[in-house]
Amino acid sequence: MTDNTVQCPFCDTQSKFGVRVCTGCQATIVYGATQTELTNTLKQTAMGVSGVSMLAFFIGPGLLNNQFGWSIEPMFGMGLWSLLIGGALGLWLGFRSRNSLEKSVDGQVRFFRQMANV
Numbered sequence: 001m002t003d004n005t006v007q008c009p010f011c012d013t014q015s016k017f018g019v020r021v022c023t024g025c026q027a028t029i030v031y032g033a034t035q036t037e038l039t040n041t042l043k044q045t046a047m048g049v050s051g052v053s054m055l056a057f058f059i060g061p062g063l064l065n066n067q068f069g070w071s072i073e074p075m076f077g078m079g080l081w082s083l084l085i086g087g088a089l090g091l092w093l094g095f096r097s098r099n100s101l102e103k104s105v106d107g108q109v110r111f112f113r114q115m116a117n118v
């Protein structure tokens with residue numbers, strides 16, 4: 001394999017670097033991370049993190065108060081700010097995981113064969 005060609009792991013066909021489909025078996029060729037992967041990673045992480053942190057804001061004080069007899073204000077006294085904080089935290093971590101995914105597959109050429117039973 002040279003810099004100008006990529007070899008398909010399924011059918012050993014050499015394809016020109018940059019083509020999106022294997023000429024031998026129609027496998028999809030992906031260079032680096034796909035836009036879908038990046039977007040999904042960002043969305044899932046952002047939604048997961050902000051969901052969990054908002055949940056923590058909502059139920060955290062009550063749980064801690066029950067458990068330890070503390071008297072923390074609802075939402076830690078931050079009211080609507082807690083929504084902003086949770087959202088910002090989610091976005092920040094979402095972009096971080098998006099970037100680390102992008103770096104981890106940077107320069108990689110990956111082949112995906114279509115499922116036969118579609």
Ligand SMILES: [Zn+2]
Nearest residue numbers: 008011022025
């Ligand atoms: Zn192939």
